[in-house]
Amino acid sequence: MLSTSRWQCSRCLGQQLRTAARPRIAARLQSTAATSTLPVDGPSPILLRRARIIAAEHATLSAENAKDYSVTTAKRIGEISPIASALKAYEEARASIVELESLLVDPSTDTELRDLTHSEIATLASSVPTLTTQLSTSLIPRHPFASMPCLIEIHPGAGGSEASLFAHTILSMYQSLCTRLNWPQTLTSYTPDSNLSESTPGITSAILEVSAPNSYNVLRTEAGVHRVQRVPTTEKKGRTHTSAVSVLVMPSFPEKPEESEHNYADPSSDYYIPPQDVRSETMRASGAGGQHVNKTDSAIRLTHVPTGIVVGMQESRSQHANRTKAWQVLRAKIAQKRREEREEEMLALRRKAMGGVARTGREDKVRTYNYSQSRVTDHRSGWQGMDLEGLLEGGESLEKCMQSVREWMDENEVKGLVAEEEAKASEVAEAKRA
DSSP states (O other), rough: OOOOOOOOHHHHHHHHHHHHHHHHHEEEEEEHHOOOOOOOOOOOOOHHHHHHHHHHHHHHHHHHHHSSSOHHHHHHHHHHHHHHHHHHHHHHHHHHOOOOOOOTOOTTOOOHHHHHHHHHHHHHHHHHHHHHHHHHOOOOOOOOTTSSOEEEEEEEESTTTHHHHHHHHHHHHHHHHHHHHHEEEOOOOOOEESSSTTTTTTTTEEEEEEOOOTTHHHGGGGEHHHHHHHHTTTOSSSOEEEEEEEEEEOOOEEEEEEGGOOOOOOOTTOOOOOOGGGGEEEEESSSSSOOOTTTSSSSSEEEETTTTEEEEEEESSSSSHHHHHHHHHHHHHHHHHHHHHHHHHHHHHOOOOOHHHOOOOSSSSEEEETTTTTEETTTTOOEEEEEEEHTTTTTTTHHHHHHHHHHHHHHHHHHHHHHHHHHHHHHHHHHOOO
16 A cells, blocks of 8 residues: 655655556556657667667676676676666666556546656656667767877967967867866977967967876867957957867877787787888977987987878987887877778768768867857857856866767767668668568
8 A cells, every 4th residue: 555654755655656556557558658748759769679689688698797707798798788777777767657657547546646646757757868868878889099098289270370379279278178187298299389479379289198098088079170260469450360270189099009908019900000101210309499409310200101191209309209209199190090081981871871970070160269259169069158268278168068069979979870770770671572
């Protein structure tokens, strides 16, 4: 019998309501379906089927591993556990709503119990969209570089000296963000704009190394062209100028290949670079830097002949240190390039199924910083913020903006997964008809 204690907590009451409803479910399901308050939006049936297959695999592997432990099996269980957990939470919420709705169609249910049931259903129904999103995103394959540190390469684009100035501002923004998050950072390469004075610092190129694990996954949202609209300090007529800065985010591989899950020293690895494909040159360092400049051959330039990618490094007085850093940057550039090529192949397949798919590359405009209106607009997610100063200081506004882009990426990944599964189902159906 249902307890009517006045001071019963809602959690206990909800459990009692669901328990009381169970004996009536079989007789009520048909009538409940006609008056159901279940949210219409849910995961795609294709994704739901895929999640159930993976959850079944998780249950089977867990049972097997309990009898005979295997590191490989345990790793697979860990990879698919989030999907199994998300599916369980989603299906439990949906089942609970159906159970509670069976009380509402029962003529013997009194008014007080109906009110309590309506309240419990509303609470559960409000959680379904969130659970749906969690289930869908759990099915997205983890990016191969997600757990790695990263390198951020910054170059000014169109806009002359104003672009160089803003490139320095963008660099400072990421440095401030890393400082606030307590992420280790190193300025691997920095080339100042010789046309500007020290009081108005600008750069022609810079590479910031962020050593924190998982930083690639957080900062990969920043790749692309950042546009600024403002009145330069040198503008005498008060006209607004538009300039651009290019940002490239790359994975940072450890100095020792065995410390990376992507062993770049293994010739069978996708990230291996044959030494004979790289031309190495030494030269004398240039620019400001002390007595060693133009007197020692400490600067290094590496050229990857197949792709034409060139990396120069002269930050250290040690040729060995410069060579090590140059190889690190070269590996990062080639790994990122190969990954982008694979993504393009995947997108080409998805476009056939979807008729188009959203993606931004290094040449695409991703964000605009409007100084006169103190507004920042991300052109991928549509996010807008009016805290330009706080964002450029690496504050919470920047994190909110990046989070909106990650959500946008996830939405498009889910659409891509649905398109892929539908294409596979169509191929199977055609094969059966043939």
